[in-house]
Amino acid sequence: MNPHKKSDLLKQGTLELLVLRLLRAGTLNGWDIMQRIRVASGDVLSVTPGALYPALHRLEARGLVSAVWAASENNRRAKLYELTRAGGKQLEAERDIWERFAGAVEAILRDA
Amino acid sequence: MPGRLWGRLRALQSRGEMDGELEEELRYHLEREAELNVRDGMMPEEARRAALRAFGGVEQARELCREARGVRMLQDLWQDLRYGVRTLRKQPGFTLVAVLTLALGIGASTTIFSAVNPILFEPLPYPQADRLVMVLETADNGSRNPGTFGMYRGFAERSRSFDALAVYRTWLPAMSGAEYPERLEGQRVSAEYFRVLGMRPALGRDFQADDDRTGAPRVVIISDALWRSRFGGDPGIVGRPVTLDDNPYTVIGVMPGGFENVLAPSAGVWAPLQYDMSSASAWGHHLRTVGRLSSGVSVEQATREVDVVGHAVLDEQRPETYSPQTKFVVASLQEEVTGGVKPALLAVLSAVLLLLLISCVNVTNLLLARGAQRRGEFAMRAALGATRGRLVRQMLTESLLLALTGGALGLLAAQFGTGVLVALSPPELPRAGAIRVDAAAFAFAFGSAALVGLAVGLIPALHATRGDLREAVQQGSKRTAGGHQLTRRVFVVAEVALALVLLVGAGLLLRSMDRLFAVDPGFDASHLLTMQVQTSRRFDKEAAERFFARALEAVRRVPGVHTAGFTSQLPLSNDKDEYGARFEGDDPATAYNVFRYAVSPGYIETTGIPLRHGRTLEERDAAGSPPAILISESLARRRFPDQDPIGHRVHVGPVTGPGFTIVGVVGDVKQVSLASSPPDAVYITTAQWQFVDRTLSLVVRARGGAAALAPAVREAIWSVDKGQPIVRVATMDELLAASAAERRFASILFEVFGLAALALAAVGIYGVLSGSVTERAREIGVRLALGASRGHILALILRQGMMLTGIGVAVGLCGAVAASSVLVSLLFGVSRLDPSTYLSVVALLVAVSAAACWIPAWRAARVDPSITLRAE
Numbered sequence: 001m002n003p004h005k006k007s008d009l010l011k012q013g014t015l016e017l018l019v020l021r022l023l024r025a026g027t028l029n030g031w032d033i034m035q036r037i038r039v040a041s042g043d044v045l046s047v048t049p050g051a052l053y054p055a056l057h058r059l060e061a062r063g064l065v066s067a068v069w070a071a072s073e074n075n076r077r078a079k080l081y082e083l084t085r086a087g088g089k090q091l092e093a094e095r096d097i098w099e100r101f102a103g104a105v106e107a108i109l110r111d112a
Numbered sequence: 113m114p115g116r117l118w119g120r121l122r123a124l125q126s127r128g129e130m131d132g133e134l135e136e137e138l139r140y141h142l143e144r145e146a147e148l149n150v151r152d153g154m155m156p157e158e159a160r161r162a163a164l165r166a167f168g169g170v171e172q173a174r175e176l177c178r179e180a181r182g183v184r185m186l187q188d189l190w191q192d193l194r195y196g197v198r199t200l201r202k203q204p205g206f207t208l209v210a211v212l213t214l215a216l217g218i219g220a221s222t223t224i225f226s227a228v229n230p231i232l233f234e235p236l237p238y239p240q241a242d243r244l245v246m247v248l249e250t251a252d253n254g255s256r257n258p259g260t261f262g263m264y265r266g267f268a269e270r271s272r273s274f275d276a277l278a279v280y281r282t283w284l285p286a287m288s289g290a291e292y293p294e295r296l297e298g299q300r301v302s303a304e305y306f307r308v309l310g311m312r313p314a315l316g317r318d319f320q321a322d323d324d325r326t327g328a329p330r331v332v333i334i335s336d337a338l339w340r341s342r343f344g345g346d347p348g349i350v351g352r353p354v355t356l357d358d359n360p361y362t363v364i365g366v367m368p369g370g371f372e373n374v375l376a377p378s379a380g381v382w383a384p385l386q387y388d389m390s391s392a393s394a395w396g397h398h399l400r401t402v403g404r405l406s407s408g409v410s411v412e413q414a415t416r417e418v419d420v421v422g423h424a425v426l427d428e429q430r431p432e433t434y435s436p437q438t439k440f441v442v443a444s445l446q447e448e449v450t451g452g453v454k455p456a457l458l459a460v461l462s463a464v465l466l467l468l469l470i471s472c473v474n475v476t477n478l479l480l481a482r483g484a485q486r487r488g489e490f491a492m493r494a495a496l497g498a499t500r501g502r503l504v505r506q507m508l509t510e511s512l513l514l515a516l517t518g519g520a521l522g523l524l525a526a527q528f529g530t531g532v533l534v535a536l537s538p539p540e541l542p543r544a545g546a547i548r549v550d551a552a553a554f555a556f557a558f559g560s561a562a563l564v565g566l567a568v569g570l571i572p573a574l575h576a577t578r579g580d581l582r583e584a585v586q587q588g589s590k591r592t593a594g595g596h597q598l599t600r601r602v603f604v605v606a607e608v609a610l611a612l613v614l615l616v617g618a619g620l621l622l623r624s625m626d627r628l629f630a631v632d633p634g635f636d637a638s639h640l641l642t643m644q645v646q647t648s649r650r651f652d653k654e655a656a657e658r659f660f661a662r663a664l665e666a667v668r669r670v671p672g673v674h675t676a677g678f679t680s681q682l683p684l685s686n687d688k689d690e691y692g693a694r695f696e697g698d699d700p701a702t703a704y705n706v707f708r709y710a711v712s713p714g715y716i717e718t719t720g721i722p723l724r725h726g727r728t729l730e731e732r733d734a735a736g737s738p739p740a741i742l743i744s745e746s747l748a749r750r751r752f753p754d755q756d757p758i759g760h761r762v763h764v765g766p767v768t769g770p771g772f773t774i775v776g777v778v779g780d781v782k783q784v785s786l787a788s789s790p791p792d793a794v795y796i797t798t799a800q801w802q803f804v805d806r807t808l809s810l811v812v813r814a815r816g817g818a819a820a821l822a823p824a825v826r827e828a829i830w831s832v833d834k835g836q837p838i839v840r841v842a843t844m845d846e847l848l849a850a851s852a853a854e855r856r857f858a859s860i861l862f863e864v865f866g867l868a869a870l871a872l873a874a875v876g877i878y879g880v881l882s883g884s885v886t887e888r889a890r891e892i893g894v895r896l897a898l899g900a901s902r903g904h905i906l907a908l909i910l911r912q913g914m915m916l917t918g919i920g921v922a923v924g925l926c927g928a929v930a931a932s933s934v935l936v937s938l939l940f941g942v943s944r945l946d947p948s949t950y951l952s953v954v955a956l957l958v959a960v961s962a963a964a965c966w967i968p969a970w971r972a973a974r975v976d977p978s979i980t981l982r983a984e
Contacts, residue, residue: 030137031144049141050168054176061181063502069133072140079137 214518217471511569519561608920636720
């Protein structure tokens with residue numbers, strides 16, 4: 001288990017990167033995305049709904065994801081998000097940036 | 113700035129819809145969280161509350177989601193705008209043509225709107241102007257008569273329909289003090305005049321009832337314009353003495369600068385009537401009545417009441433000057449002032465809107481062509497993830513940019529245009545002082561620019577982004593090219609049709625003007641100089657007679673003058689001096705409404721009015737001799753169908769006056785306008801009229817040019833007495849032209865619009881054919897290579913163009929036949945279906961189209977097959 005407090009201060013840009021990556025694997029609704037981030041990060045990262053939903057809406061407004069309404073169990077309607085082609089390209093670009101950033105930080109930490 | 117506004121509006125509009133969805137999405141999340149809590153063992157109520165707590169600020173989340181949408185939209189639009197500006201700057205030629213075309217259409221429309229707005233849409237510039245009315249009398253034959261002071265008093269005392277009632281008449285006082293006497297335009301009014309209108313003087317005070325009593329000190333209110341021009345804006349103006357018509361007056365007030373006197377736009381000075389009820393003119397018809405209805409009283413109610421009151425007054429007082437069949441009517445002032453000119457204005461408004469439509473069609477075609485060329489660009493953007501809606505929005509932004517730029521230019525042009533319009537406008541154009549580019553015109557210009565921008569951009573945007581854009585990356589996709597070509601051709605046909613409608617209108621009006629001026633006015637109008645001479649009130653009848661006689665002698669001695677004469681009213685110059693005439697032996701109630709001309713002997717000969725029977729007036733018809741009168745032909749025919757009128761007697765004017773003996777019959781003369789029928793007229797000498805005519809018009813027949821004699825003739829009159837103002841100097845030809853001013857005004861505007869439409873249509877045809885030739889370059893190359901002659905190619909393209917024109921002409925003819933009914937009230941002597949006009953317009957249009965087709969056709973014939981076949 002992690003002795004530190006769960007880090008729930010994901011920066012906006014990083015959050016969007018993670019969302020895009022998750023959506024590449026499949027179409028998800030907001031609740032599922034929140035769970036996935038927690039589970040896939042081994043409980044290190046979690047995001048509040050108050051940050052996630054605005055992020056999803058921003059992505060949708062930019063055309064990087066598109067929304068689809070589907071009936072789920074109990075006759076509820078859930079809003080599902082899927083990655084668009086533009087989103088896929090954006091994911092690649094953001095991932096490059098992240099890797100270069102992470103690499104640079106790692107480089108300094110190693111050598112300094 | 114419009115982009116942001118648009119974005120906000122759109123966000124607002126779909127907000128409701130998106131809010132619902134947002135709610136549903138967030139609720140779903142909360143339910144899932146609550147479920148988890150229940151599974152962990154919480155009670156449902158507690159589970160929900162825990163879920164809410166875990167969410168964090170729901171409201172805040174909602175706001176952030178909403179914001180994300182809105183802000184993004186604004187950013188998108190800002191991006192669209194910048195991209196649009198860049199694109200337009202890269203194609204300066206296209207942008208320039210489009211902007212100028214739109215500026216033409218919007219500028220012309222805004223100019224006409226400024227003229228039409230004060231008359232058709234705005235109320236009169238007075239508080240609660242819809243309460244203002246005029247009280248009118250109609251005689252048995254239906255014609256309108258001016259009112260009398262006696263009747264006004266009757267209404268004022270007995271009628272309950274009015275808050276305020278006033279009468280007025282024209283007053284043209286001579287102001288002395290400067291080198292030459294100046295004649296001012298003004299009104300003599302009753303004390304409540306300004307109260308009726310709801311306006312107060314800006315300086316000093318309004319008239320009171322005391323000022324209006326007979327014998328009260330003479331006071332006068334002046335206009336702001338007069339105060340500044342003649343008194344230099346003197347702040348001490350109130351209380352200053354001024355001499356008018358040789359009488360001392362005191363200035364008691366100045367009207368505000370913004371005051372617009374619709375009843376007499378150029379009036380600069382007002383004085384109370386100071387009427388004496390016992391005077392003979394108390395029942396003379398020479399006043400106009402205006403009133404303000406009490407609240408809750410409608411025009412119909414007022415009319416009924418006024419008719420009842422009026423007849424009660426007639427029954428009591430039995431004035432001679434009224435026939436029992438007189439009807440009293442109340443009519444809205446707005447309608448009275450603007451009603452006459454509405455048909456002409458509506459016609460002109462229709463014409464300019466047609467022009468706007470044509471310029472829109474032209475620009476739409478341009479955009480269609482550009483859109484087809486840009487399909488590659490759009491395909492790339494679509495591949496990068498842009499939705500069709502986004503692309504359409506982009507193109508609409510560009511067309512809006514074009515339209516708004518065109519609108520701004522058009523607004524500038526309208527500033528200039530309204531100045532020209534006011535200069536050209538007929539003098540009786542109501543509310544001419546209100547024609548300017550004001551806030552309403554501004555709103556119109558930008559409103560129409562926005563609409564135009566959306567309209568012209570929509571179809572090209574839809575076309576350019578249609579179908580599977582990936583195909584379009586390959587050039588020359590035939591299927592889509594054909595589609596947009598067809599649309600362009602349809603638009604060109606529409607343009608030609610609209611241009612034809614406008615040109616037919618212009619042609620019909622031109623022919624009307626021709627016919628109008630071919631009408632015989634009843635006298636010889638050539639080489640005739642006229643001017644109006646006024647004598648001061650100092651002169652009694654003898655003195656006035658002497659002055660005019662000596663002036664006439666002096667004028668006759670001027671070299672170049674053939675003959676000269678005086679008359680109390682001049683044909684075709686807005687004089688309307690009407691009296692009742694009763695022939696001896698007739699029932700006194702059957703009076704004829706006649707125009708009275710008090711003339712000097714020799715006037716009939718000078719003007720060239722033909723003598724039909726008997727003799728004209730001569731020197732011997734002086735004071736003391738038996739009163740002699742001439743009557744007009746049509747009056748003689750009606751009253752004396754089988755008899756000789758010579759020798760019969762007739763009373764004109766007040767019954768107490770002498771009877772005149774008819775000594776001659778003269779030809780009819782058009783007095784009011786060339787288009788209306790000549791009125792019944794009588795002629796007497798000034799000497800034999802019992803009252804004095806202080807203002808007479810001089811008529812001079814020149815041997816050569818009439819205008820050149822004006823200075824010499826004026827000097828001759830002033831050599832007799834310098835103190836008498838001379839105004840309205842004009843040749844008869846000028847007066848004739850001015851009498852048709854309203855028709856001419858509409859005619860000029862139609863011609864200008866028609867020519868502009870013709871030019872635009874020609875450019876449109878040229879554009880479409882050019883585009884067609886460019887796209888068919890390969891096909892033409894193949895044809896040439898296979899042996900077609902260049903002449904054949906030329907004919908091919910020409911035929912294509914002329915066929916478009918032909919269809920346009922056919923459609924346009926139907927449209928013109930329908931639309932010409934708008935013009936009917938302006939036409940004269942020409943049927944709205946006049947075949948020769950239609951034929952000439954068709955011929956003109958065909959000729960211009962052929963010229964426009966020529967260049968592309970010639971270019972097509974010069975295509976080098978080896979080049980086009982190689983380029984793939």
